[in-house]
Amino acid sequence: MIHFCTLFNSQYLTRGLAMYQSLKQHCTSFHLYVFAFDDLAHQTLNTMQLPHATVISLADFEDEQLLTVKPTRTAGEYCWTCTSSTIRYCIQTYGLDACTYIDADLLFFADPSVLIEEMEDRSVLITSHRYSPAYDQSATSGTYCVQFICFKNTEDGMSALNWWREACLAWCYNRIEDGKFGDQKYLDDWPNRFSGVHELQHIGGGVGPWNIQQYDFSYRNGSLMGKELASGKDFPVIFYHYHGFRYAExxxxxxxxxxxxxxxxxKHIYSPYVKALTSVERELKEKRMSQQFHETVEIPRIRKSIRRMYKLYISGHFREFYHRSYFSR
Known part of the structure; x- marks a missing residue:
């Protein structure tokens, strides 16, 4: 069994549930520990009684060290600060042999066990951004992405995890300072700093908006496949990271x-995500949970411009905004 953990609040609840459902569809044996970062998320998740999940409240999770730094961080910075601590909490509280943190805005298209198996006897798994040249943010956001990161309960694994937790407690902010950025840029030197670190080689683990330009996608026998344009290499897409995805009015x-x-x-990456979110929204409504579980970005002058309304509703998109109906055409 693979043990995952994730964290999100009620504004990310539809995304988190879509991710859970994709794991349920594709992962043969898993358990997901969900750290609910507000009361509404905690209450809603408990009401849903997800069979492969354990819901953990902030009251149960937060320790004295986290509570001490919490007032010094924004909500987003505090989530980053807590990432390493959620993994550590799961390993220690539930006696796990290993735990893999996953961002809430992932969607799985195939069984992620192949990614864990690639570690073999190594104790830490990290994933590279594999930036497209036009979007290379290595100097600012880091070489590696926290999106999917695994630690084994070994001396090497816990050494790296405990170091990361202490570093994030000391400094974890949404700014670039002295070679640091959030919880993520700490990972840059891990292959040299720690023993037993493996950088994921499977291209299908970690496709995201910063590297999607390098690939072409198609469905074959019901499976989403990618083709690396530079090499012509085919690969199964294991998960996609919907970083920056936003709900709008x-x-x-x-x-x-x-x-x-x-x-x-x-068509091949974002339509499945919108359909997954729509399915989650429908399930929440059926359970009489009518709260809004996402942000709503304003579209400039959409109510006052007939031209903009036409483009959005008839053409399906206006500038960077895409109507839900676009993804079902």
Whole structure:
């Protein structure tokens, strides 16, 4: 069994549930520990009684060290600060042999066990951004992405995890300072700093808006496949990271602000995500949970411009905004 953990509040609840459902569909044996970062998320998740999940409240999770630094961090910075601590909490509280943290805005298209198996006898798994040249943010956001990171309960694994936790307690902010950025840039030197660190080689683990330009996608026998344009290499897409995805007013979405997406990307990568979110929203409504579990970005002058309304509702998109109906065409 693979043990995962994730964290999110009620504004990310539909995303988190879509991720859970994709794991349920594709992962043969897993358990997900969900750290609910507000009361509404905790209450809603408990009401849903997810069979492969354990819901953990902040009251149960937060320790004295986290509570001490909490007032010095924004909500987003505090989530980053807590990432390493959630993994450590799961390993220690539930006696796990290993735990893999996953971001709430992932969607799985195939069984992630192949990624864990690639570690073999190594104790830490990290994933590279594999940036497209036009979007290379290595100097600011880091070489590696925290999106999917595994630690084994070994001396090497816990040494790296405890170091990361202490570093994040000391400094974890949404700014670049002295070679640091959030919880993520700490990972840059891990292959040299720690023993037993493995950098994921499977291209299908970690496709995201910063590297999607390097690939083409198609479905074969019901499975999502990618092709690396530079090499012609085919690979199964294991998961996609919907970083930056936003809900907007007028039943619209912003798929990937500031990143170039092709029609192929929207069809094969983003349409499944919108459908997954729609399914979650429908389930929540059926359970009489009518709260809004996401943000709503305003579309400039959408109510006052007939031209903009036409583009959004008839053409399906206006600028970076895409109507829900676009993804079912």
């Amino acid at each position: 007028a039943d619209a979405f912003i798929p990937a602000p500031n990143y170039q997406l092709s029609k192929n990307d929207l």
